[in-house]
Amino acid sequence: MTEENLFDEMKVALIEFRVDPLVEMIQAAIQKGIPAEKVIEVLSEGMNVVGAKYQAGEYFVTMLIIAGEVMKEAMAVLKPHLEGRSGGDLGKVVLATVAGDIHDIGKNILSTLLTTAGFEVIDLGIDVTAEDIVEAVKAHRPLVLGMSALLTTNLEQFPKVVTLLEEEGVRDGVKVIVGGATVTEDFARAAGVDAYAKTAVDGVNICKEWAAATLN
Secondary structure, three states: OHHHHHHHHHHHHHHHOOOOHHHHHOOOOOOOOOOHHHHHHHHHHHHHHHHHHHHHOOOOOOHHHHHHHHHHHHHHHHHHHHHOOOOOOOOEEEEEEEEOOOOOHHHHHHHHHHHOOOOOOOHHHHHHHHHHHHHHHHHHHEEEEEEEEHHHHHHHHHHHHHHHHOOOOHHHOOOOEEEEOOOHHHHHHHHHOEEEEOOOOHHHHHHHHHHHHHHH
16 A cells, blocks of 8 residues: 555544544554654644534534544544654744534643643643633743634633734734634634644644744
8 A cells, every 4th residue: 555545544433533543553654664753743634524524514523523523533543643843942832622612632732742842832722711721821921822723612712712812912922823723814813813723733833833933
């Protein structure tokens, strides 16, 4: 099986919630010498398909939760193979799933990747109010604030947090990045954030660019 075919099969297994075949393919990919980060990128693309199916009415919330559980199994296999560094020398990142939302698989993947990349991650968890997010920014003074939301009904939390950051006088001191299956580039721009990440891998790369600009 070619690398491209293997990646396609991985995405199909994820989209169809087939855990055992997916785990076997991930192990095969690692044995072939494919970096764990690349596998995560492929699986993130699969999760985007799951999100698109949800938006189209083909999948329901329960299916999103199942897909998240499949991703957790995949990450458990991949985590030992991530190339990491310690110390949080690239800066602090505060992460949160916004109020009203309990879906955290994307946030958790981003947290893992940021940590292995060399960031210090302060994960506030799920269903975090705008007020608590802003208080965490004031307390930790992070380089980056990352927020996620899966359900469209909770996307209004993004501009709410940005407005509160401005009112508290800390907006200029932090870069804000958002993501989630139902988030779009246009919505993120309108919400007043600094960047939108389609996948966790994209999010890490954006944070690395910000860190590099700060350190140079």
